[in-house]
Each structure stands twice: as structure tokens, then as C-alpha cells.
Amino acid sequence: MRLAELARQSGVPRSTIKFYIREGMLPAGEPRARNQATYGPAHLERLALIRALREVAGLRLEVVARVTAQLDRGFDGDPIGEALLAIHAPATSERAKGDAAELEKLRAEVYELMRGLPWTTGDERHFFAEEIAGTLLQVRQYLYPDYPVAALLPLARVAWLLSEVEFEHAPGGPRVPLRARRDDLAEPTRRAILGSVLFERIFAALHRAANSMRSIRISEELPVPPADAPAKEPR
Amino acid sequence: MRLAELARQSGVPRSTIKFYIREGMLPAGEPRARNQATYGPAHLERLALIRALREVAGLRLEVVARVTAQLDRGFDGDPIGEALLAIHAPATSERAKGDAAELEKLRAEVYELMRGLPWTTGDERHFFAEEIAGTLLQVRQYLYPDYPVAALLPLARVAWLLSEVEFEHAPGGPRVPLRARRDDLAEPTRRAILGSVLFERIFAALHRAANSMRSIRISEELPVPPADAPAKEPR
DNA sequence: TCACCTGGATAGCTGAGCTATCCATAAAAT
DNA sequence: ATTTTATGGATAGCTCAGCTATCCAGGTGA
Numbered sequence: 001m002r003l004a005e006l007a008r009q010s011g012v013p014r015s016t017i018k019f020y021i022r023e024g025m026l027p028a029g030e031p032r033a034r035n036q037a038t039y040g041p042a043h044l045e046r047l048a049l050i051r052a053l054r055e056v057a058g059l060r061l062e063v064v065a066r067v068t069a070q071l072d073r074g075f076d077g078d079p080i081g082e083a084l085l086a087i088h089a090p091a092t093s094e095r096a097k098g099d100a101a102e103l104e105k106l107r108a109e110v111y112e113l114m115r116g117l118p119w120t121t122g123d124e125r126h127f128f129a130e131e132i133a134g135t136l137l138q139v140r141q142y143l144y145p146d147y148p149v150a151a152l153l154p155l156a157r158v159a160w161l162l163s164e165v166e167f168e169h170a171p172g173g174p175r176v177p178l179r180a181r182r183d184d185l186a187e188p189t190r191r192a193i194l195g196s197v198l199f200e201r202i203f204a205a206l207h208r209a210a211n212s213m214r215s216i217r218i219s220e221e222l223p224v225p226p227a228d229a230p231a232k233e234p235r
Numbered sequence: 236m237r238l239a240e241l242a243r244q245s246g247v248p249r250s251t252i253k254f255y256i257r258e259g260m261l262p263a264g265e266p267r268a269r270n271q272a273t274y275g276p277a278h279l280e281r282l283a284l285i286r287a288l289r290e291v292a293g294l295r296l297e298v299v300a301r302v303t304a305q306l307d308r309g310f311d312g313d314p315i316g317e318a319l320l321a322i323h324a325p326a327t328s329e330r331a332k333g334d335a336a337e338l339e340k341l342r343a344e345v346y347e348l349m350r351g352l353p354w355t356t357g358d359e360r361h362f363f364a365e366e367i368a369g370t371l372l373q374v375r376q377y378l379y380p381d382y383p384v385a386a387l388l389p390l391a392r393v394a395w396l397l398s399e400v401e402f403e404h405a406p407g408g409p410r411v412p413l414r415a416r417r418d419d420l421a422e423p424t425r426r427a428i429l430g431s432v433l434f435e436r437i438f439a440a441l442h443r444a445a446n447s448m449r450s451i452r453i454s455e456e457l458p459v460p461p462a463d464a465p466a467k468e469p470r
Numbered sequence: 471t472c473a474c475c476t477g478g479a480t481a482g483c484t485g486a487g488c489t490a491t492c493c494a495t496a497a498a499a500t
Numbered sequence: 501a502t503t504t505t506a507t508g509g510a511t512a513g514c515t516c517a518g519c520t521a522t523c524c525a526g527g528t529g530a
Contacts, residue, residue, distance in 0.1 A: 003476070015520050018477080028477090035476045035527055054518090056373050061518070078454035084447040088440065118460040119448050128444040135437050138291050142429050144405075152437070154400045158393065159441035161462035163449050165389045170379075194377050196446050202370050202387070203442070204435055205323070206394035209363040211431050212319040213354050214398050219313035225353040227396035238507065250489050253508075263508090270495055270507045289487090296487070 003029070006039045010047040017047070023061065025050060025068045049190045057197035063087060071189060080192045087193070088127040107133035109149045119160050166199055238264070241274045245282040252282070258296065260285060260303045280421040287425065292432035298322060306424060315427045322428070323362040342368035344384045354395050401434055 006029075007014045020026040026046050029037030046068065053059045053067065063086075070086040071079060111129040114120050132152070139147050217224045242249045255261040261281055264272030281303065288294045288302065298321075305321040306314065346364040349355050367387070374382050452459045 013520070015522095016518090019519060022478090031477090033476090033527060035478085035525085037477075052377060056377060078451045081447045081451035081454065084443060084450060088443055088447075114444070119445065119452070121448055121451055121457070128440045131440045132437055135433055135440070139430075139433050139437075142287060142291060143426055143433070151404055152441070154404055155397070155434070155438055156441050156445075157462070158397045158400055159438060159445045160449075160460075161396075162390070162393045162442055163445035164462045165393055166446070167449060169386055169389055191378055192450065195374075196443065198370055198374050198378070199390070200439055200442060202367055202374075203390055203394060204439065205363045205366045205370070206387070206391050207397055207435060207438070208319060208323055208431065209349070210354065210391075210394040210398035211401070212316045212323075213356055214395075214402060215319060215427065216313045216316035216356055217354070219316065222356070225395075227392070227399045248489070249507095250491095251487090254488060257509090266508095268496060268507090270509085271497070272508075 001039050002037070003039065006043055006047070010044055010051075012047055012051065020047075020050060023065060025061070025065045027072070045187065045190070049193075052190065052194055053197075056194060057201075059087070059197070067193065080189050083189055083193055084196055085127060087197070088131060103133055103137055106136055106149070109133075110136065110152070113149055113152060114156070117156055117160075162203065166195075170195070236274050237272070238274065241278055241282070245279055245286075247282055247286065255282070255285060258300060260296070260300045262307070277421065280425070284421070284425045284428075287429055288432075291429060292436075294322070294432070302428065306421075315424050318424055318428055319431055320362060322432075323366060338368055338372055341371055341384070344368075345371065345387070348384055348387060349391070352391055352395075397438065401430075405430070 001009070003014060003017065007017055010017075012020075017026065021028050026043065029039040029043070031037045050064055050068070053064045054061070059067075066086045067083050070083050107129050110133045114129060115122075136147065136149070136152075214224060216222075236244070238249060238252065242252055245252075247255075252261065256263050261278065264274040264278070266272045285299055285303070288299045289296070294302075301321045302318050305318050342364050345368045349364060350357075371382065371384070371387075449459060451457075
């Protein structure tokens with residue numbers, strides 16, 4: 001199909017498609033002549049991914065570009081896991097918050113702690129350590145000057161538990177297919193990434209609700225049920 | 236103190252302070268004459284809150300305005316819990332994603348389910364139900380057309396567990412003081428809100444790391460440790 | 471032949487979040 | 501008492517992200 005057709009089918013304006021191509025997040029069409037190119041279903045899928053990441057997940061274009069770059073690169077391991085990691089690389093302009101040396105020290109500590117967890121792999125590209133260290137630095141600046149890195153451990157346990165819950169309770173079993181063929185990857189990747197972001201948002205809402213309720217319960221001296229209390233049946 | 240002094244002490248430019256006053260998130264100074272006003276420490280604290288919410292938490296000004304409006308309003312219950320709830324009210328322009336009637340039905344279902352939880356209060360201002368419903372609608376649109384509302388239950392349990400972990404492991408005990416006097420509230424509120432947002436961010440990073448690692452472990456057929464596995468001691 | 475389409479280039483638009491300038495007036499300094 | 505400085509209010513402009521629109525010379529298909 002050609003550009004106009006791609007625009008029609010995807011619902012994305014011609015000019016926006018060209019913009020995405022310019023930005024490198026959508027591959028250019030297969031050139032037929034100096035000013036003629038054809039696009040395939042892969043372009044449609046990529047467009048759907050970009051739009052979903054932008055509009056549904058609210059990711060910035062910079063992050064979307066990183067994810068698609070990861071998808072377009074060759075893979076050694078699991079492309080979906082890699083793409084999920086790519087979402088994580090910190091935005092370029094977020095550096096230089098406070099002391100760079102302090103940040104690096106903290107990052108190393110966080111990294112060490114993460115490696116001690118039973119579930120991390122030996123992966124070197126642990127962007128999250130950088131993000132966590134950055135946020136931790138802010139925690140120390142704004143809240144608790146001596147907040148220890150080790151205090152992350154219980155949070156990490158809960159995070160792994162949450163991941164287990166999400167994977168097990170996903171309809172139709174685990175979201176992520178085992179060793180799919182390269183060309184079957186676009187759709188599962190879209191679903192995995194979107195699922196990750198959407199459920200993160202839902203969980204964040206639940207989490208803030210829980211914090212609010214806990215705060216209100218404490219302040220109003222209502223009972224504060226323990227975490228293992230059974231849920232009442234709704235209605 | 237007067238405007239120039241407030242600007243100097245807070246590090247926020249005069250023009251930006253005026254902008255915040257215009258936007259209603261910073262109260263105007265006490266007028267001494269037609270063009271003379273004095274500002275107190277409350278203005279400094281409010282400025283610190285605004286900047287922290289913007290720069291640290293990355294909240295949009297619209298949300299910051301809601302939080303400060305909540306703080307400036309009279310309170311019946313716990314102002315901190317209220318402020319945390321205020322963070323939650325959905326941004327104005329996020330409506331009209333798909334069917335409004337469907338959304339309302341879903342919101343009611345979510346609300347019903349939340350009320351069945353052991354830890355919610357009878358609060359009517361459950362903005363989170365709206366946000367969750369909206370995201371759930373997207374989950375159904377983009378991932379699982381029949382995703383049941385009841386599948387939120389295990390997530391809600393984890394959210395409450397996380398809130399317990401956060402409150403118990405906060406250095407110096409619970410972050411939220413019980414029934415503080417009205418004028419002592421600015422600083423604890425800042426800490427509670429910032430803490431909530433910062434730890435949410437840290438947890439989100441851990442969560443994405445956990446999801447990535449789980450995906451990679453499944454795909455590479457590495458062992459996937461259960462959630463109750465003990466953490467190895469780091470180093 | 472000729473209306474229509476193409477890729478590439480470039481310019482413009484919108485909204486968020488500031489930032490800068492002007493101005494009439496009031497306070498402070500001399 | 502007069503100059504200097506600061507003030508609040510108004511208004512305009514700036515930067516960045518993320519598009520969107522227009523122009524153009526060169527092809528396509530009827």
C-alpha cells in the first residue's frame with residue numbers, strides 16, 4: 001500500500017506519518033522509484049504501537065522512539081523483556097539533579113542490592129537502577145536524609161509478588177509467549193508493553209487509594225485491617 | 236517579607252511567583268497598600284510544595300492546583316488523605332474515550348468492588364474509581380475484551396500490602412501525623428504527598444524491572460522464583 | 471496528455487509553563 | 501522634598517513537545 005492508503009487505514013494523518021518517519025520511529029516505505037514507496041502491514045502495526053504508547057500509555061515520543069529502536073535492533077534474548085527495559089531508560093534531560101558522584105555511588109548500591117534479589121538476571125542494562133537511585137536521591141533530599149538503600153528490599157518483594165499476580169491472572173494465561181518467531185512478534189510485543197503500562201497505571205491508582213484510606217483511617221482512628229484480611233464479597 | 240525577598244529566599248523568579256498567584260495556587264500577599272503586600276512563611280512553604288510537586292513529582296500544574304485548592308479549603312476529615320485523593324481526580328481533557336455510558340457502568344462496578352474491600356471508607360469522592368474504570372476500558376479495548384472487574388481484587392490486595400509496607404518501614408514511623416493542628420500541617424502534608432509520589436515512582440521502577448525479569452526468565456527458561464523466596468544478602 | 475499522488479523540505483500551530491517588560495504608584499533613602 | 505527603588509497588575513513573548521499544513525519538483529496511471 002502507499003502512503004495515502006496507510007494514512008487512511010491507520011487513521012493517522014499523512015503529515016504525522018511523515019513526521020514519525022523523520023523521527024526514526026517508523027521505518028520508511030520500500031522505495032519503488034525516486035518518489036514512490038510502498039508500505040506493508042508491519043507499518044500498520046508499528047503505527048498502532050506508536051499511537052497506543054502515546055495515547056493510551058501517555059509515553060513521551062522520546063521513550064516511544066527508544067522502544068521501537070529496541071524492537072528494530074537485533075536481539076539476543078527476549079525482545080519483549082528488552083522492550084520493557086527500554087521503557088525504563090531515563091529521559092536525557094533528567095540528569096544533573098544534585099551531586100553526580102553521590103548519584104553514581106547510590107546507583108552502584110542499588111544495583112548491588114538488586115543483584116542480591118532472587119529474581120534479577122545478570123543483565124548489565126539495568127536502567128531501573130539509575131532511575132531508582134535518582135528518585136532515592138530526591139527522597140533523601142526532600143524527606144529522609146538517611147533513607148537506607150536496604151529499605152528497598154520489602155518494596156522489591158512486593159514488586160515481584162505483583163508481577164506474579166499480574167502474570168498469573170492475565171486472561172488466557174501469561175501475556176508473554178515463549179520464544180515466538182521473529183515475525184510474530186509485533187502483536188505480542190504491543191500487548192505486553194501496553195499491558196505492562198496499563199496495569200501499572202491501574203495499580204498506581206489502587207496504591208494511592210490504599211495510601212489515602214490508610215491515612216484517613218489512622219487519622220480518624222478507624223480500624224486498619226492487616227494486609228491479609230479477606231475481601232468481603234462485593235454486593 | 237515582600238515579593239523580592241520571597242523570590243530570593245525561595246529561588247523562584249518574581250515573574251513565576253506572580254504567575255502562580257494568577258493561577259490561584261499561591262495565595263496573594265497580605266495587602267498593606269494599593270501596591271504593597273507582605274508574604275509570610277506560609278508562602279515560602281507553599282512555594283516549596285509547588286516546586287517539589289512540579290520538579291520532583293512531575294505533576295502537571297493543573298493537578299498541583301487541585302492539591303493546593305484542597306489544602307486551602309476547609310477540611311472535615313484528614314487533610315493529608317484528602318490531598319492525596321485530590322492528586323487523583325482525572326485531568327479534564329481525558330474524557331470521551333469511547334462510550335460514556337459504558338464508562339459509567341464500569342465505574343459503578345469498580346466502585347462497588349472497591350466498597351467491598353476491607354479497607355475502603357465510605358468516602359464518596361472516589362476519583363480513583365473513575366481513573367481505574369477509564370484504564371480498564373482501555374484494557375478491554377486494546378488487550379482483553381472481556382477483562383473482568385473482579386480481576387482487580389488480587390491487585391487491590393497487593394496495593395494494600397504495599398501501603399502497609401511503606402507506612403511501617405518509613406524512617407521514624409508513619410509519615411502521617413495524627414490530627415496535627417491546622418497550622419502545623421503544611422510541612423507534614425508536603426512530606427506525605429511527596430513521599431507518596433516518590434515511592435510510587437520507585438515502586439513502579441521495581442515493578443517494571445520485575446516484569447522484565449519475569450518475561451526474560453520465562454522466555455529463556457530460567458527458574459522463576461516464587462514471590463515468597465528469601466532475598467539473598469547483597470554483596 | 472494530464473489530473474493526481476509522492477517524498478522531501480520547511481514553516482506554522484497549539485498548549486503548557488514559565489519569563490520579561492511596561493507602567494502608574496507607593497515606599498525608602500537621601 | 502526629591503530622587504531612587506520596589507510593587508502589583510497587565511500584557512506580551514519565549515521554549516519545548518508534538519504535531520499539522522503547505523509547497524514543490526518529480527513520477528504514476530487513465
